[in-house]
Amino acid sequence: MTSGNLRRRLHHGDVDGKRHERLETSGFESLSEPLLGKSNYDSTHSEVDTLDDLWESERKKEHLHWTFLFSQLIAQWAQWLANIVYGSGSLLGRLLTFPFSSHNGHHWRNITLGPLQEERLRNLQQRLEVPFDGSRLEHQDALKQLWRLAYPDRELPSLKSELWKEMGWQGPDPSTDFRGGGFISLENLVFFAKKYPESFQKLLHKQEGKRAEWEYPFAVAGINLSFMLVQMLDLQSGKPTSMAGIRFLELLIEDEMAFDNLFCIAFEMMDAQWLAKRATYMEFNEVLKSTRMQLERELALEDVTNVKDLPAYNLLRSSQPLLPGF
Incomplete structure (x- = not known):
């Protein structure tokens, strides 16, 4: 047995207080908590955020970032519209295809x-x-x-x-x-x-x-x-x-x-x-x-x-x- 196998391991029941509970799920839709979480071996440790909590926080940050960027682009478009000739189909075509953001x-x-x-x-x-x-x-x-x-x-x-x-x-x-x-x-x-x-x-x-x-x-x-x-x-x-x-x-x-x-x-x-x-x-x-x-x-x-x-x-x-x- 390798040294890795000698290290102590936590079991399923040790993580959530339930002994080998079987949960029926479909794909990735039902996972609302981390598979690794709070352990009763350390009751003084603060509870770890769930994966969904962490990702929800990241999604909110990303939403705020794109909202701010979008508002900036709206202002730029407004300034652009004030300086273009509407009769030019090519310019209007360029306006309609103006990129939201680009990479590479x-x-x-x-x-x-x-x-x-x-x-x-x-x-x-x-x-x-x-x-x-x-x-x-x-x-x-x-x-x-x-x-x-x-x-x-x-x-x-x-x-x-x-x-x-x-x-x-x-x-x-x-x-x-x-x-x-x-x-x-x-x-x-x-x-x-x-x-x-x-x-x-x-x-x-x-x-x-x-x-x-x-x-x-x-x-x-x-x-x-x-x-x-x-x-x-x-x-x-x-x-x-x-x-x-x-x-x-x-x-x-x-x-x-x-x-x-x-x-x-x-x-x-x-x-x-x-x-x-x-x-x-x-x-x-x-x-x-x-x-x-x-x-x-x-x-x-x-x-x-x-x-x-x-x-x-x-x-x-x-x-x-x-x-x-x-």
Whole structure:
């Protein structure tokens, strides 16, 4: 057993006072609280804000920013109208297409998607609509595949076993931890293990840095990251309108699996933030918020046209798959 497995772990019942409660959800719609939250091991610690609280605060800030920017543009347009000749169709045409804002030559409002972008966005949104269902054979097989990728030299446990806690599930039944995470969060973890096995193993076993006594549970942290990305990229809208969401649509042109690759990058970023802040279990939501802000900053860089252009992509370590056939 590795040193990472010797660190103390919190279980599902330790987090919210309920023992392995099963919640039926659909996709990402029902997750209204963080999967990592207040612990009864530290009653003096202030309650951690939920993920929705943090994101609601960020949405309000973003709304105020765009409201202010829009008011400035209205004033500019009014001044412009006072100095143009209305009889000029070309000038009026330019007025009607005046950009709300732009980045790298692209407009944030009324952006037109190409056929490839539309198809890939539609496929991704269809994935988001699939809830995790422990009774489905396909979902059971994905869990088994994740175990084999994580522990290629160990025997596969039953779908309800205390051994699952070693991967960072909060109880013996992983299906109770998905809540609103959806099946895509499990697909993200499997993709991570297959595409970047060295990074996956490093984070799974907490192999680098000075770790806290109360470490974040690996698998459940992954579910939180999937949910965070969906919110940040505005993927539940018909068409993303946030700055990060628009930049993500550009990444889809080059990489059909851009969301899954961003998940892997975000996991590395989150762990790096965790170590830099010397965080403990109760500070997970703060670390997650910092990770989101850092990823948004990197997505806003002008020279980013591919996932591999993100500075944090260099954190990922790929090597040959752990098992033949993956």
